[in-house]
Amino acid sequence: MKRVVLITGHYWRSKKKAGFHWLADAFHRQGSEVLFLTSPLSFLSILRRDERLRYNLLRIRNKMVAEQKGLWSYVWFTPWHPANLRIAGLNKLSACLFERYASLPLGQAESFLRSADIIVLESGPALMLLPRLKRLCPQARFIYRVSDDLRLLRSHPVVIQAEEDNASSFDLISVPNASMLKIFEGKVANVQLQLHGINKELFDEDYPNPYGESSGVNAVFVGVSHVDLDFIERAGRLFPTWAFHIIGPIKQVPEGPNIKTYGEMAFVDTIPFIKHADIGLAIRSYYPGAESLGDSLKVMQYSYCRMPVVAPEFLSSSRKNIFYYRPGDDDSICQVLDAAAQYDRSQVCLDDIRSWDELAHALVGNSHA
Numbered sequence: 001m002k003r004v005v006l007i008t009g010h011y012w013r014s015k016k017k018a019g020f021h022w023l024a025d026a027f028h029r030q031g032s033e034v035l036f037l038t039s040p041l042s043f044l045s046i047l048r049r050d051e052r053l054r055y056n057l058l059r060i061r062n063k064m065v066a067e068q069k070g071l072w073s074y075v076w077f078t079p080w081h082p083a084n085l086r087i088a089g090l091n092k093l094s095a096c097l098f099e100r101y102a103s104l105p106l107g108q109a110e111s112f113l114r115s116a117d118i119i120v121l122e123s124g125p126a127l128m129l130l131p132r133l134k135r136l137c138p139q140a141r142f143i144y145r146v147s148d149d150l151r152l153l154r155s156h157p158v159v160i161q162a163e164e165d166n167a168s169s170f171d172l173i174s175v176p177n178a179s180m181l182k183i184f185e186g187k188v189a190n191v192q193l194q195l196h197g198i199n200k201e202l203f204d205e206d207y208p209n210p211y212g213e214s215s216g217v218n219a220v221f222v223g224v225s226h227v228d229l230d231f232i233e234r235a236g237r238l239f240p241t242w243a244f245h246i247i248g249p250i251k252q253v254p255e256g257p258n259i260k261t262y263g264e265m266a267f268v269d270t271i272p273f274i275k276h277a278d279i280g281l282a283i284r285s286y287y288p289g290a291e292s293l294g295d296s297l298k299v300m301q302y303s304y305c306r307m308p309v310v311a312p313e314f315l316s317s318s319r320k321n322i323f324y325y326r327p328g329d330d331d332s333i334c335q336v337l338d339a340a341a342q343y344d345r346s347q348v349c350l351d352d353i354r355s356w357d358e359l360a361h362a363l364v365g366n367s368h369a
Contacts (some may be wrong), residue, residue, distance in 0.1 A: 012073035040081035177295035197356035207272035
């Protein structure tokens with residue numbers, strides 16, 4: 001039985017299910033003992049009102065929690081962690097302190113880490129742990145699953161430097177889209193393009209239509225941040241007979257009779273809204289690194305449901321079911337939404353969409369990437 005550690009910024013019991021949740025579930029189903037380790041979290045997180053703290057994580061900090069037989073979660077809480085202080089001078093002054101992050105006590109998780117066979121690290125400050133972990137468990141296979149571009153996350157410079165310093169030391173760097181592939185190509189030889197997986201079993205189930213008997217077009221957005229709110233206002237005004245459904249903890253969504261907000265939902269509850277929608281919205285506002293979101297997990301889910309996807313023109317993807325609009329342009333938005341509504345959904349190609357189990361196998365070298 002293999003021991004697998006996944007080090008991620010997500011919390012195991014979060015309503016939002018990210019790729020690392022599904023990978024942990026896949027490894028566990030395949031018979032591995034799994035540790036889902038949340039990092040970073042510190043007193044700085046309290047000052048910043050980190051949304052993960054609403055799960056009352058302080059009561060379980062630095063404790064191994066048995067979630068299922070053979071699956072544990074661990075919230076690694078430290079006095080501080082490398083956080084972008086938003087001012088170049090402060091980031092420079094804090095670098096000496098933040099560089100010591102990797103030497104902080106690992107607590108109860110250290111014993112499990114010592115015996116790990118596979119350690120998968122996500123984009124974030126935990127990258128700084130790699131040299132220490134390689135000394136702690138030299139037998140392990142180390143994988144960097146690049147969920148996000150660190151520049152997109154606005155990470156502290158010491159974290160970005162850690163990625164540059166440690167990239168060649170991983171056994172595999174796994175990236176979910178071609179844009180991220182360009183970050184590492186030509187610099188390291190151990191990088192592979194491995195798209196996000198899909199929980200096919202959940203998406204293949206039948207669900208009641210949450211839109212009822214509506215005969216109009218239903219467009220849905222599911223996400224948590226960086227939403228193009230201007231698009232929502234324009235689309236709602238330009239297509240008054242359509243309904244635009246916004247799911248997630250999104251603030252300041254424009255109001256309109258055909259704009260419906262739902263707040264945050266458990267992942268499984270979002271699936272009927274996706275399966276029964278006519279158009280999937282991947283409407284992102286621009287910020288440095290946003291180009292890497294062209295094959296995001298949500299785009300993969302929309303595509304698996306054979307939906308046309310609407311996205312801003314700065315995103316990049318080879319998928320034929322994505323229609324690109326020019327942000328802030330009424331004419332462009334009209335043309336793209338009309339084209340998406342008329343798209344033949346039978347043309348959507350599913351050949352490159354894997355299950356999370358297939359991706360887990362690929363990560364450890366049991367199948368071709």
